[in-house]
Amino acid sequence: MTDVNYVDSLPMGAMSGFGLIGEVTEAVHRFILDGWNLTDRPPRLEEDLSFEPKDREEVVYIYMYRAAQNPHLQNQKRWRQAPVFINTDPEKGGEVFYHRPPLLIDLFYVLMVHSKFRSDAERLMGWLLLRLHNATHLIYRPRKFVLPDGREVDSLGRIYDLKNSIEDDNLVMEKVSLALVDDLTVGDATNLFSLHEAPYRPFLTYRARIALDGPLVPSTGGTQVSLSRLANASQQGESKESPSGRIRSGQPTLRPRNVPGPKQHFMRRNVDADDMED
Numbered sequence: 001m002t003d004v005n006y007v008d009s010l011p012m013g014a015m016s017g018f019g020l021i022g023e024v025t026e027a028v029h030r031f032i033l034d035g036w037n038l039t040d041r042p043p044r045l046e047e048d049l050s051f052e053p054k055d056r057e058e059v060v061y062i063y064m065y066r067a068a069q070n071p072h073l074q075n076q077k078r079w080r081q082a083p084v085f086i087n088t089d090p091e092k093g094g095e096v097f098y099h100r101p102p103l104l105i106d107l108f109y110v111l112m113v114h115s116k117f118r119s120d121a122e123r124l125m126g127w128l129l130l131r132l133h134n135a136t137h138l139i140y141r142p143r144k145f146v147l148p149d150g151r152e153v154d155s156l157g158r159i160y161d162l163k164n165s166i167e168d169d170n171l172v173m174e175k176v177s178l179a180l181v182d183d184l185t186v187g188d189a190t191n192l193f194s195l196h197e198a199p200y201r202p203f204l205t206y207r208a209r210i211a212l213d214g215p216l217v218p219s220t221g222g223t224q225v226s227l228s229r230l231a232n233a234s235q236q237g238e239s240k241e242s243p244s245g246r247i248r249s250g251q252p253t254l255r256p257r258n259v260p261g262p263k264q265h266f267m268r269r270n271v272d273a274d275d276m277e278d
Contacts, residue, residue, distance in 0.1 A: 014146040016213035017102070021067070024107060024176055024208050027138050028062060035131045043113075043124065049198035052114070058124055059114040061201075065192060066108040066183075070209060075101035082216055083172050084145050086157040096219040097147070102211035108183050109208070110192070112201040125202065132178060138208060139176035142166060148218055174211070181207045 029045050036042040043058040053059055079098045086095040111128060115121040141162060142154040152160040155172035166173070183205040184192070193200050 012148060012215040012217050014150065015215050016144055016146045017211065020176075020210050020212055021064075021105075021107060024138065024210060025062070025064060025109075027176070028109065028178070028206075028208075031135055031138065032060065032128070032131060035134075038123075038127060049112075049193065049196040052199070056116045058120065060124070060128065061112040061114070062109060064107055064109050068106050068108070070104040070106050073104045075104070077101070079217075082145065083143075083155050084147075084153065084157065084216065085155065085170075086147075086153070097145075097216040098219055099216050100214050102213050105210050105212060107208040107210060108181075109206045110184060110189070111204045111206065114201065121202075125204070128204070129180070132180070132206065135178045137175050138178045139174060141174055143172045143174040143213070145213065145216060147216060176208055176210050178206055178208050181205055183207065 032045065033042050043060045044053070046059050046061050047063055049061055049063055051059065051061075077100055079100060082097040082099040084097050086097075111132075113121045113124045113128065115124060142160070142164065144152055144154065144160050146152055154160055154164065156168060156170065158164055184203065189203055190200060
């Protein structure tokens with residue numbers, strides 16, 4: 001167990017994953033535009049739900065309405081060794097860094113479409129369903145770590161660059177998945193549209209799962225273990241050692257027995273006079 005006070009006193013680097021939420025939203029936009037093949041002019045991507053075009057322009061609304069912790073992969077907040085190897089493996093003398101486990105978050109997006117004709121809007125929604133169904137990994141890239149000195153590296157200690165080779169099996173990758181979910185009821189969606197003063201439109205809800213990394217701290221003295229102070233044998237009652245120094249076998253602690261039923265008053269039967277005379 002790492003000494004928390006020791007780790008907290010070390011210089012921390014910058015938070016590595018604070019911008020990942022915005023990058024996921026941009027990745028959704030880019031994935032839709034890169035796959036557009038219906039017409040020469042791609043649809044307009046809009047985050048303002050109350051926007052209504054006056055011409056025949058087609059619009060795709062993308063709005064992140066909720067962020068929640070992933071309930072299936074909750075980690076303890078204790079410090080642990082980060083998967084970052086600078087120069088060489090820590091067992092061979094390399095630098096060691098500690099961090100808290102990543103914060104696992106689910107991002108929920110609502111997608112809607114608008115077109116002058118309803119049939120065109122339904123055609124556009126069908127295309128969105130098939131396009132996003134192919135997004136097995138919305139983001140797939142090496143995981144970025146920011147060292148306390150400000151350098152951005154991957155898990156192998158290389159300067160972070162997306163052009164670096166990803167063939168190494170020890171390279172830690174960052175994956176963001178996207179899935180179609182049924183998260184908003186019709187009543188919840190109506191309240192959401194009312195808050196934004198937007199008309200009701202058919203909608204889709206998607207969930208993206210991400211992991212937010214915090215700062216790294218260096219470890220120059222190895223892992224420290226904090227143990228509570230042991231009590232003296234005289235304070236513990238009976239000694240656990242024999243006069244020769246051998247450890248005695250442990251005896252189970254006797255627990256007080258609770259007799260079921262009403263409290264006993266230690267009453268006894270009266271002795272008859274004839275018995276007394278005998």
